[in-house]
Amino acid sequence: MSNADRIVCDSCPVADRAVCSVLSNDDRGELARIGHHRRYARGETIVAAGDANTVCATLTRGAAKMSTIDRDGTERIVALVHPAGMLGQLFAPDATLHVTALTDSEACLFPRAQFEALSDVRPALARRLLTEVSRELDDSRNLIDMISKRQARGRVAALILAFSRAASPAPCHDEAAFDLPLTRGEMAQLLGITIETVSRTLTALQRDGLIRRTGSHGIVILDRSALTALAG
Amino acid sequence: MSNADRIVCDSCPVADRAVCSVLSNDDRGELARIGHHRRYARGETIVAAGDANTVCATLTRGAAKMSTIDRDGTERIVALVHPAGMLGQLFAPDATLHVTALTDSEACLFPRAQFEALSDVRPALARRLLTEVSRELDDSRNLIDMISKRQARGRVAALILAFSRAASPAPCHDEAAFDLPLTRGEMAQLLGITIETVSRTLTALQRDGLIRRTGSHGIVILDRSALTALAG
DNA sequence: CGCAACATTGAGACCAGTCAAGCAAAGTGG
DNA sequence: CCACTTTGCTTGACTGGTCTCAATGTTGCG
Numbered sequence: 001m002s003n004a005d006r007i008v009c010d011s012c013p014v015a016d017r018a019v020c021s022v023l024s025n026d027d028r029g030e031l032a033r034i035g036h037h038r039r040y041a042r043g044e045t046i047v048a049a050g051d052a053n054t055v056c057a058t059l060t061r062g063a064a065k066m067s068t069i070d071r072d073g074t075e076r077i078v079a080l081v082h083p084a085g086m087l088g089q090l091f092a093p094d095a096t097l098h099v100t101a102l103t104d105s106e107a108c109l110f111p112r113a114q115f116e117a118l119s120d121v122r123p124a125l126a127r128r129l130l131t132e133v134s135r136e137l138d139d140s141r142n143l144i145d146m147i148s149k150r151q152a153r154g155r156v157a158a159l160i161l162a163f164s165r166a167a168s169p170a171p172c173h174d175e176a177a178f179d180l181p182l183t184r185g186e187m188a189q190l191l192g193i194t195i196e197t198v199s200r201t202l203t204a205l206q207r208d209g210l211i212r213r214t215g216s217h218g219i220v221i222l223d224r225s226a227l228t229a230l231a232g
Numbered sequence: 233m234s235n236a237d238r239i240v241c242d243s244c245p246v247a248d249r250a251v252c253s254v255l256s257n258d259d260r261g262e263l264a265r266i267g268h269h270r271r272y273a274r275g276e277t278i279v280a281a282g283d284a285n286t287v288c289a290t291l292t293r294g295a296a297k298m299s300t301i302d303r304d305g306t307e308r309i310v311a312l313v314h315p316a317g318m319l320g321q322l323f324a325p326d327a328t329l330h331v332t333a334l335t336d337s338e339a340c341l342f343p344r345a346q347f348e349a350l351s352d353v354r355p356a357l358a359r360r361l362l363t364e365v366s367r368e369l370d371d372s373r374n375l376i377d378m379i380s381k382r383q384a385r386g387r388v389a390a391l392i393l394a395f396s397r398a399a400s401p402a403p404c405h406d407e408a409a410f411d412l413p414l415t416r417g418e419m420a421q422l423l424g425i426t427i428e429t430v431s432r433t434l435t436a437l438q439r440d441g442l443i444r445r446t447g448s449h450g451i452v453i454l455d456r457s458a459l460t461a462l463a464g
Numbered sequence: 465c466g467c468a469a470c471a472t473t474g475a476g477a478c479c480a481g482t483c484a485a486g487c488a489a490a491g492t493g494g
Numbered sequence: 495c496c497a498c499t500t501t502g503c504t505t506g507a508c509t510g511g512t513c514t515c516a517a518t519g520t521t522g523c524g
Contacts, residue, residue, distance in 0.1 A: 148424035
């Protein structure tokens with residue numbers, strides 16, 4: 001816990017969107033006292049599967065992945081977390097997922113028991129948590145839907161569009177040029193295909209004029225409607 | 233709403249496990265007054281996607297599926313619901329999923345607004361709902377994991393084991409002989425493979441002596457450990 | 465009985481996985 | 495500063511599991 005630090009809500013970039021935004025200033029101050037703020041470098045583990053599930057967190061900057069890892073080391077990404085999202089598995093009996101920073105990131109960590117106790121006496125927080133978990137559930141089911149209905153081109157197209165949306169600060173319109181903060185291996189783990197297929201598919205999308213690649217992670221969308229059609 | 237009926241908790245088979253079990257008798261009585269009980273025949277729609285999301289429900293008997301259906305009619309099952317489970321998408325802005333009875337079923341339906349209002353003043357209910365949604369999220373992510381790591385034999389094996397567990401009334405041990413309450417088409421939609429592959433795989437599992445089939449839906453498990461190994 | 469829905473089986477095509485080689489960029493150490 | 499290693503990405507050839515298309519078998523219901 002070398003990077004641990006005090007929580008300062010005033011300068012928080014997601015103060016208006018995170019789950020704690022529904023609390024009064026007093027309650028938020030109380031939460032800030034019992035929790036702490038921490039920075040993570042790309043690739044660093046935030047919550048390890050099998051850990052006593054004693055912490056819950058809000059991502060304030062960066063991006064993170066939640067993944068399963070089985071005995072033989074095969075990893076599978078089951079969710080991405082963007083700023084204001086929750087890290088870890090609140091209200092689950094134990095942590096079965098790894099949470100890892102995809103880029104340099106920051107998060108507010110809270111002792112789980114105290115966070116849950118606060119939700120018992122603040123209905124607004126409980127309701128906000130329910131909508132948050134419901135949204136995650138929706139995301140998860142959309143991922144199932146996408147994986148089973150689309151093949152490689154459609155999956156890669158959907159990923160590109162998703163990051164085009166996430167890259168834009170304004171929710172109204174999407175970015176045309178941005179970086180994918182994932183390695184080929186991570187894209188493969190998320191989309192349920194292999195590294196080679198991701199690489200071949202990106203090459204094919206560029207050959208067909210739907211995108212242009214700048215460096216290994218830069219993407220410029222040239223034909224958004226064609227990508228949308230592929231993604232379904 | 234021809235089959236609508238009053239709710240009688242005394243004879244409810246899931247009174248000890250459903251989300252309402254955390255309520256006092258008074259609160260449960262209040263809930264019973266504002267809701268109603270209803271029977272559904274196999275194949276009947278319980279909640280339709282696109283409906284104003286005004287109802288939430290607990291399944292008391294039978295089995296149900298939650299599925300996405302897109303423009304061209306392609307259906308994808310994203311979750312199964314067993315007795316004591318919740319139907320519909322609580323706290324989601326709108327219903328994007330169809331909920332359909334897989335067998336003849338019964339459910340308690342509640343107006344969503346009043347149910348949510350009750351959770352605001354009864355922390356125990358709010359907490360119980362959070363654990364319920366968290367469990368659904370876990371199931372959903374396990375499905376993602378299974379689909380992307382196993383191929384056809386493993387997926388079918390996992391399905392058989394899941395229903396072996398669900399068929400047993402006692403949580404301690406599983407049934408060896410039971411019926412799959414799904415058509416081949418529904419299994420295909422759930423597992424993300426085709427009807428033909430489901431059929432071929434079941435034939436192969438029987439040829440290899442892992443299961444025996446009785447009729448088109450009856451299953452007898454002959455080699456549970458081999459199935460477990462396949463399912464991962 | 466005869467229709468309709470569901471299930472099984474086969475043949476061929478194809479997408480993606482596997483194995484393997486080569487390339488580029490970034491870091492490491494002499 | 496340059497060889498060397500490491501890591502990540504790309505590309506090719508081959509293989510194989512699953513899909514598609516099609517025919518046949520089976521079950522259940524009016």
